[in-house]
Amino acid sequence: MVAVMLSGMRKSVQTELDEFFAHLKEQAQLVHHVSEQAFAKARAKLSTTAIPALNDWLVERADADGFVPRWRGRRLVAADASTLRFGRRASHVARAASADQIAFGLYLPGAEMMLAASLHSVHEGERQMLFQHLDRLSGADLLLMDRGYPSRWLVAALNARGVGFCMRVEKAGNAGFACVRDFLRDAADERIVTLAAPDRRDAADYECPATAQTVRLVRHVASTGKVRVLMTNLLDPVAFPAHEFGDLYHQRWRIEEAFKRLKHRLNLEHVSGLSQQAALHDFAAKIVCDNLQSLATGTVLREASLPPTRRINRAAAHSILKPLLPALLLGADIATRLLDALRLIAGRTYSHRPGIIKSKPRVARPKSHKFMNQKPC
Template sequence: MSLTALFIDLAVRLQSPEFLDSARHPEHPTAFTRRRKLPLPSLVALMLSGMRMSIQAELDTFFGHLAGRAQLLRTVSEQAFAQARAKLSLTAIPLLNDWLVARAEQHGFVPRWRSLRLVAADASTVRFGLRTSCLARAALPDQILFGLFLPGAELMLATSLHGIEECGERQMLVQHLDRLSSDDLLLLDRGYPACWLVALLNERAISFCMRVEKAGDGGFACVRAFLRSGLDEQVVTLNAPSRRDAADYEFNRAPQQVRLVRHVAPNGKVRVLMTNLFDTGRFPASAFGDLYHKRWRIEEAFKRLKHRLNLEHVSGLSQQAVVQDVAAKIMCDNLQTLAALTAHDQADLRAVDRINHAYAHTALKPAMPALLLGRQIARNLRDVLKLLGKHTYLHRENQSKPRKPRPKSHKFMAQKPC
């Protein structure tokens, strides 16, 4: 794994004509052509550094670190930042994240589970700390963040923001299915199972493993019968989806065969997992319990984004600013993950030791301006990775810490770290 080579490629990418063309907002076709104090590479590098403080504090810190100074440096005003980010395309950073994940796969950061790439899908409610504004395209304070996550690599593959009443999580998943292939294994929670979704995934040759048992008389009748049977696994046939669903999602309407697997959790709770992996030699029933548990990593990723990177503290009031901030913090988290993985390998740690991901943000932030703009990448990375290798914690298997249900309040826009 070569993190240095990856950062070198990223720095070259940020300053390439191809990235410049894709980064311009459609309403500003001549943007980023003049020489300014905040050019496009610096603008994107600033956003990818993980902005959590006020805009002016982040700007002064960024240029202070870039100049190699211990003190803050006033070079660009927050008004100039607002003008520059208004000319940045909504797809610029997501496309850059796609490029990063593809390069991470080439450099061996994404492992396989029995030759399949694991992809977890889920959604989380986000409550942005926004104040009242009169903007024509003001952001909504409550939105849904949907994500595709790579549990083995701890990388967010793709995300999208949706209104609370816009569509359900299944529809959000359908909008991202083009990112998956027959080499992927999709991990889904209990909110996703449906006959039409199973048929659509089978039509596209996408492997899946989803939890399907529900309390009482809910869910599939064949799943309830399977629970009563006491069997460890069984192949059953689901009813054919409705004609309307088959027409809407463009798949052949037919009954679907699936495999049901019983799994007993450490706390004694019985789960039923549904999959289209029928090869019992390659995919034994005993492997599905640990497999499904890997889906929980996307829940941890949402928690990390919200609490460590202050995802809900945004730097603007418009929907464009919110989308840009979310995409930037997701890519920032991906970069921190790659650094933590490399530090773990280089430090030769025990299997039970984990790099403190929260400390990764603190250690990387001062070095991010130089790393992203191609200045002394090897030396800066070497120092950061040594620091990360010294900050670990002991990972204990099968530990359970149930969350206490409580109402979630809006964060105030002014309540940010100093």
């Protein structure tokens, strides 16, 4: 049952089950071996923490095997959230899933893997979601954040835990920190400043010291000419040069690409059930499925000598791996076929021009609902 979910369910449950057993038997014709109702009954007994625990084990193994690179001895972790609108239909299911939810994730840009991810109510803020995941971070990590996260209590909480961070802090008008506005008026490339202590109520709620915090501001001019201000608690200008923070912060964009990949290639918003439990299972399973594809492409990059102008086609990697996942996840002896698949992935590349960044402003528009009957055939 878990192997079926980890293979990346995008279609109707019955079609996915029939394809799974067809791939397991290495035949093209669909095999009707398990019914959709039996799958639903079995899944109802599965804990919602089982698949996230499997992802923790997978990331731990990947890190131990050297798939998670370091920047100056620190593991880069990007934090962000994305709006989800699950496919829906009218039902009377007990504890039905809300159609509108927020997906929060901690992402490893170098490994292209999701460290942790969770679903939240639309009434929760991104900073609150991040606070709930701070125990996943340590002093060996460097947290990358965008402009939705800066706050005095968050800086104090990260400093108290010894977690390094780099966040974008400049805001339009008179919004944001006064020290950041003063820094923008100056011509300096960097400056050490002191933030006021967080409110006592925030300090009590978020378990952080109610004391002033010393941080470092770094000016970065983007390729478009836009001036950004990055705040960090890495104060040593020799160990952490200011000119490296622009490229460092840019790696945060990988989590945006990850959410786009999950939504469009793995159909994250098409759920296989109507309950919140089913939504949690589908969400966690697709995170693991995407991480497995990242490990496969990472293995190819290790072995293949690709020129800097070529990149692995992740869409092709998904199509190549999906027929193999049933046997692979169930421990079948498919070493030869797996090597053939990795060679095939290595041959499916596209042209990439390093140093050329195409900036496309995001168009604000309402997010439409995807209905259950609009899944792929």
